[in-house]
Amino acid sequence: MAKVSMREVADRAGVSVGTVSHVVNGSSKVAEATARKVNEAIEELGFVRNAAARQLRSGHSNSLGLVVLDTSNPFFASVAHGARQACDEAGLALLIGDSGTDEQREGKYLDLFAEQRVNGLLVTPTGSDLSRLESIASRGTPVMLVDRDSNGYALSSVTVDNIAGGRMALDHIIAGGCIRPVFIGGPQSLPQVADRLAGAAERAHQSGLDLPVYSTPELTILAGRDAGEKVVGLPADRRPDAVFCANDLLAVGFMQAVIMFSDLRIPDDIAILGYDDIDYAFSTIVPLTSVRQPAAMVGRTAVETLLQENASASGDHHDRRFTPELVVRGSTRPV
Amino acid sequence: MAKVSMREVADRAGVSVGTVSHVVNGSSKVAEATARKVNEAIEELGFVRNAAARQLRSGHSNSLGLVVLDTSNPFFASVAHGARQACDEAGLALLIGDSGTDEQREGKYLDLFAEQRVNGLLVTPTGSDLSRLESIASRGTPVMLVDRDSNGYALSSVTVDNIAGGRMALDHIIAGGCIRPVFIGGPQSLPQVADRLAGAAERAHQSGLDLPVYSTPELTILAGRDAGEKVVGLPADRRPDAVFCANDLLAVGFMQAVIMFSDLRIPDDIAILGYDDIDYAFSTIVPLTSVRQPAAMVGRTAVETLLQENASASGDHHDRRFTPELVVRGSTRPV
DNA sequence: CAACAATATTGAAACGTTTCAATACTATCG
DNA sequence: CGATAGTATTGAAACGTTTCAATATTGTTG
Secondary structure (H helix, E strand, O other): OOOOOHHHHHHHHOOOHHHHHHHHHOOOOOOHHHHHHHHHHHHHHOOOOOHHHHHHHHOOOOEEEEEEOOOOOHHHHHHHHHHHHHHHHHOOEEEEEEOOOOHHHHHHHHHHHHHOOOOEEEEOOOOOOOHHHHHHHHOOOOEEEEOOOOOOOOOEEEEEOHHHHHHHHHHHHHHOOOOOEEEEEOOOOOHHHHHHHHHHHHHHHHOOOOOOEEEOOOOOHHHHHHHHHHHHOOOHHHOOOEEEEOOHHHHHHHHHHHHHHOOOOOOOOOEEEEEEOOHHHHHEOOOOEEEEOOHHHHHHHHHHHHHHHHHHOOOOOOEEEEOOEEEOOOOOOOO | OOOOOHHHHHHHHOOOHHHHHHHHHOOOOOOHHHHHHHHHHHHHHOOOOOHHHHHHHHOOOOEEEEEEOOOOOHHHHHHHHHHHHHHHHHOOEEEEEEOOOOHHHHHHHHHHHHHOOOOEEEEOOOOOOOHHHHHHHHOOOOEEEEOOOOOOOOOEEEEEOHHHHHHHHHHHHHHOOOOOEEEEEOOOOOHHHHHHHHHHHHHHHHOOOOOOEEEOOOOOHHHHHHHHHHHHOOOHHHOOOEEEEOOHHHHHHHHHHHHHHOOOOOOOOOEEEEEEOOHHHHHEOOOOEEEEOOHHHHHHHHHHHHHHHHHHOOOOOOEEEEOOEEEOOOOOOOO
């Protein structure tokens, strides 16, 4: 392992440790000739500075921690991508944790990041109790909720309006003439899911329609396929004519089930509407109508806002909310 | 920020710093009563141990570094997922870098990870010169190539046989009766792309066929769509009847272009074959025939092999190679 | 109860930086 | 040439752990 320290570089170059540090960091003017000697010594010995020591001394880590629900979900992948770019620009490292909607794992990553003394935390929490995050924030580590409302807690947040998204979805379904919509999604404990449902249910009821819910254990293609199998097996008079899925993965899976296990035509017999507008939505068997979220923008904004709040040190919190956008494709009936 | 150190915990609990350390790490037997006092003090003061100090003292970081070409590519997302699981099981943190096939960025992450004193490095290199990695490895940090041959360099690797995959693809295309195949992919400097092409070209030539190449700047849906636009615009007598895409994203994009900009029928007028078998391949407009790679397994194996080699400390290298598998769906003509 | 073993606890050194006051140089000017 | 003002360099003190030899506290035994 790289066992060479500044001490050895200093000896080799015939200068003091302090000077080496100054050369390495440009923290103070060093004479041309001295700098050259030091750089040669560094080169020859293969010196690599030790992040742990540097960080211990300086007190912080130049890094941010991000905890998301599922990195293999393209929505969060995009969020992470946007956050990463913003971090790169700010010269910060980004540590990423994947909680898998498991509070334990989420906690494990929060511990890890706390020990790492990250400059800030971006979190999409799994549970409803945000008091731990609040106390972390009150102890001085800025915390930014990602895709989750602060909702009373003293925390900042960057969100996309899920209720509005749910409304858009149902409005579109109703405008297309569907009269037996269902909602597919879960776990219901996720506010993202609950809010999309709330918005959708509101509109359904306003139009005098019912909106039955098929709960799924997770937001994956597989879960969507399972739900789809059940739904297409229903007798025709109880079968929905439109499904609003809590995300695109579910919608993709649902569509697979419709194709494989039934002769139903999309959208004529059954319309399918997703959420997120992932890249693949455009390419599905029947191109998917979806509610688009500015995912990368969410990640980027979360980082930037966090850094701003950090700089201003004023201690007040911001809630930045984006509005989603309906993207109509072939999987729903045109209005 | 968490400014409380073991010193303060020790004072509060009326014990020495050493004892606090033992309680925190279970590194030595501590009397029940003492442990309780210490834990109370920790609780009351909100002590969080400082990773930097601990790591500085102990000399390493309990972490692995992974650098991939593109985290938003589902193949690498799966690799990362597998690696992460294996790391979790081994109690290691996984730091992930995304080089975006940019040697500079790759280098930046290698620097970062070196400073972090990671226990090992998993890398899918962008360029062809692996001497830097070799020298890192020779200096004692285990390096594992991921999805990339060691090819003469003194490095271990976990790969999937791309040449074999290319052969499978063309064999299938030829068996389906196509006589004007093309290859779409790039940059050609990526060995993954070059090898898939090499295997494919070999089979094409064995059957007396030509295999023109449409080079793309990257392996994305967008690049595939661009390539598709060009190809479908060709006059019928020069238009291919089968395209083998270097990955599924290209294939997805290509398919989009075919649907949008032509009346060609898939697979009758033009067959499309992808590579990776990402989750979405199953759900495309016409379900995609693809060469499946055991991506998560690659990530997991890379971590496990690295840890084994690390433990045995014998300094010899292993090349683990998986064989891909053809998954036939509707986008190619059945044999 | 003395002597010893076993078990708990302590104290201080070391890890490799950064930082900053103090010192050593150089050049400039009157 | 002496004083002065910069400019370069140095030295040593932190930072918060872990580790380990040394010491203190028990418990056990003859």
